[in-house]
Amino acid sequence: MSTQMPILQMTGIHKRFPGVKALTDVKLRLYPGEVHALMGENGAGKSTLIKVLTGVYSIDEGLVEMDGTPVSIHSPQDSQAAGISTVYQEVNLCPNLSVAENIFIGREPRRFGCIQWKEMNLRAAELLTERMNLHIDVTLPLHSYSVAVQQLVAIARALNISAKVLILDEPTSSLDQNEVDQLFRIMRKLQQEGLSILFVTHFLDQMYEISDRVTILRGGELVGEYMAKELSRLDLVLKMIGKELHLLEELPVLAAEDQHSLGDELIRAEGLGRKGGIEPFDLSIRKGEVVGLAGLLGSGRTEAARLFFGADKPDFGQVTLPASGGGVHSPREAIGRRIAFCSENRKTEGIIGDLTVRENIILALQAKDGMFRTISRKRQEELAGEYIRMLNINPPSPDQLIKNLSGGNQQKVLLARWLLTEPQLFILDEPTRGIDIGAKAEIQKLVLTLSRQGMSFLFISSELEEVLRVSDRIAILRDRRKVKEISEKDMSQQQIMQAIAGG
């Protein structure tokens, strides 16, 4: 492979943002017909590198070559013209338009200025069958299909722009295993057709399954480029997280620590359910207990959590807190009863992007206190500073806008926001999704530590290992129904996998 010319070569790439060096002397080579993984922790510079390559950001310094000729990329149009197509993590299509329209938008086949609908639908269907093995009705609106299909449509659209390089930015983060397999089959097919694919992912397994080579970034700098086959898992993790391995090693010790004593029952759901969300279920959580919710994507995990917080109105049953005798009917009421909820949708239901880290941290506490019991600026700074230190939020400046932080650090700010309200029950919905191993370990450790101090948790994660590591008890959901509860003594991956899979 090394005898071939790279199709895409980036050398000496620098990118600075005010106060941050996002990329320092980064290199990237892509050969024709390879799947190349780009890995690194949050804040490593993966997103920045991709945005630089796709023209969303301009390059401060450095050289981009396609097929050996330098190209200058100043806008997404330049990037497309150079043969680079991108599919972003959140599908960037118009859900109300038809599949065919989404594929051809901006390049509709025309005659005398009129769009030729028949021709367009025909060509869209052809494209999807031939290149994607996808047989669907292209005249239906995009939102009538699953996220996985939408992702494939996005790829089809990207390919239709005569691409030589396809960038997939965490395409698998919202797909289940079958869908991932389908995506990988198509990636292999495209690879054989000579397309180069840059695959950004957090999942180690998937990287090993599909990639030929891998480029690793850390802290905006290049760690190295490796053949996937020659790089052991441990090495990969070590290179990604650098010196923070001790964090991972510490965890099992904590989890294996003596059984901590649980308090009285704190909260109870009786026959709680919502049409189209989750069938009625019972679940009770004791003081200081961590209850895990395991299940596949779409099994009703999030729906259950939202009902606990009052974010959705239940159609059946109720949530009660036996000690105080009250229930939960709205987020405000939940917060009043010291329940906190970190949503899985960090962007839309979590952060307030244009406000500072400090303001984001004190928001829930201030909302709880009401507008007239204002937290003084001085106190705000104290609180923000304290939590920035405690949770290792980076960059450690309270007056940075939160939208400029990496995903993992945004998540930590949200944790700080809720910890400040001193909850008795903390509902965490995918708290570690899309964040790096270091931050992941820190969050897991935090859950364990706080639960020993008497805080209860409802912990949701797609990663079984993680649920196992932190939970005292695990409730398993399948097809929007609670199927089983497993307590600590007979917890094993095997057990849980069987329950999730059913039968």
Next chain:
Amino acid sequence: MSPFMKHHLFWPLCVLAALLLFNLCYSPDFFSITIHDGHLYGSLIDILNFGAPLILVAIGMTLVVATKGIDLSVGSIVAISGAIACLRISSGADQNSMGLILGSVLLAVLLSLVLGAWNGLLVSGAGIQPIIATLILMVAGRGIAQLITGGQIITVTSSNYAYIGSGSLAALPFSIFVVALVLMIALLLTRRTALGLFIESVGCNPAASSMSGIRAHWVILSVYVFCGVCAGIAGLLLSSNVSSADGNNAGLWYELDAILAVVIGGTSLNGGRFYLTGTVIGALIIQTLTTTIYMIGVPPEITLVVKAFVVLAVCLIQSDAFRAAIAARWKSRHYPAEKEMGRHVS
């Protein structure tokens, strides 16, 4: 750029200073202020006095815009408030009676509060888009104002009522004190309590705000109510200044000037961060511009065109992208060859 230049008030203040400087060059006695019978007279005082209603409306508009909303009905509320006050006073036996005037003022403010609440309920309760929701009252409000005045211009002969919009206190126009009071209240409410944080938070991300326990609906309702009250007070100032109420023309196009003032002041129509002092300066810029145009004797048929060009210039100066483009052009002006080279190097 120095931190000084990055301050959100830098460009608005520059524009205001440039406008004033232009006036000074054009007519050297522009800044002169004289005293007659204990009142101050001069162009600057006039700008403050005539600009007072616009500043008031723009202050209310700022908070609405901060929640990613817009209130098109303020011009109509200005007309309604002036009309109802003048109608009540003109029908009184003794038009100078303090009780009657206070009652009328209170009635007008209450009515504008109700109108603001109507807008707020449509937006936060019924979930109608702000531009449509307030368009309803913009159109209907003109009709209501004309119903109140019976299609006529109501004149009042009450020196006590006229004091609100044209009287002086401590040698300064009374209207300035009204504006100062409202501005103080707005600043106190938004910066000394957490209301400002809630407004900005709801403007950025209403869903996340609700999940954090903020009553987003109440916050939105309250800014429309506040905006309505501000417009109502502005209507009182305007009608009292001319001692009459004109349902047709009072406050006409005020909503547009107010939105412009908000934007010039640095608040984005996308919601979020808002700047009340910036808005005040924005409103002063617009009022100074109007005064300037009258003063230099621009023919009336092209007044609006001149105003539009100046506004365009102001907006361009404030645009970061535009300034960067100009700066880049300026830097490379002597070295055309370098541009050519750049194409190959990077």
